[in-house]
Amino acid sequence: MKLYVLEQMRGxxxxxxxxxxxxxxxxKELAQLLGREEFYIKDEKYFVSQVKATKTSDAAALxxxxxxxxxxxGGVWGVMAGGAxxxxxxKDTDIKETEKVDKFNRSEM
Numbered sequence: 148m149k150l151y152v153l154e155q156m157r158g159x160x161x162x163x164x165x166x167x168x169x170x171x172x173x174x175k176e177l178a179q180l181l182g183r184e185e186f187y188i189k190d191e192k193y194f195v196s197q198v199k200a201t202k203t204s205d206a207a208a209l210x211x212x213x214x215x216x217x218x219x220x221g222g223v224w225g226v227m228a229g230g231a232x233x234x235x236x237x238k239d240t241d242i243k244e245t246e247k248v249d250k251f252n253r254s255e256m
Contacts, residue, residue, distance in 0.1 A: 148200050148244055148247050148248050149167075149203050150171065150199070150251070151199060152193045153199075155193075164201075165188050167198065169181070172247065172251060174195050174196065174254045178195045184256060200252055202248055
């Protein structure tokens with residue numbers, strides 16, 4: 148999970164995501180980590196309430212590819228089994244990350 152704010156220039160949103168180098172499960176936890184509810188990026192003031200979370204990657208697709216590649220050793224059946232196993236493990240990771248993202252985005256101060 149990555150945390151970000153939408154960039155603002157002189158008070159107007161540009162739409163570009165500015166990623167924070169912090170990890171927190173809720174906005175309250177982020178504020179505690181920062182020591183306050185406000186922070187600055189590129190000389191622009193932001194508030195913890197403006198921070199949103201997004202998934203870092205699609206682990207299911209990566210799991211299928213890695214599982215399939217490892218399965219090459221076992222031939223056709225190895226590719227199929229490795230891809231299926233990798234996809235299942237990746238999907239579980241995606242579900243957990245989606246839950247963490249949703250928890251952060253629903254959190255309040």
